[in-house]
Amino acid sequence: MLFALLCNDKPDHLQLRLDTRPAHLEYLDSLGDTVKFAGPFLGDDGKPNGSLVVVEAADKAAAEAIAASDPYAKAGLFQDVTVRPWNWAIKNPANA
Template structure:
């Protein structure tokens, strides 16, 4: 099942994001086929203010466990992380 991991950055934490980005990208790469797509949310100023990571996992708990292993989470970047089941209905490359 697919889960959208929606992560909100803490205020004034852009430097944490920038410093941790290489480790975050390596972590995403390590997810292999479980990672469907990912990218930052942007604030009105055009700067990253959160993340959305679409992962395949067996359960919501498993998806949240993936989020907890993310170097961004370990660095304390996020104020909130939410996992929501998602159905890829349109333009699904696997359909």
């Protein structure tokens, strides 16, 4: 089952994001095929202010554990994180 991790940064925490980014990317890479796609949300100024990560997990609790283990979350970057079940209906490579 797929889950969207919708993560919003705390205001004025760009430097924390930048400092933690290498560990965040290493963590996502370590998850292998569990991560389907990911990337930052951008503010009107073009700077990152959150993250969208879509993961495959057995259930919501497992997806929440993935979100909680992210170095960004551990560093206190996120103001809030929402984990929602998601159906990849359009242009899903698994359906090609």
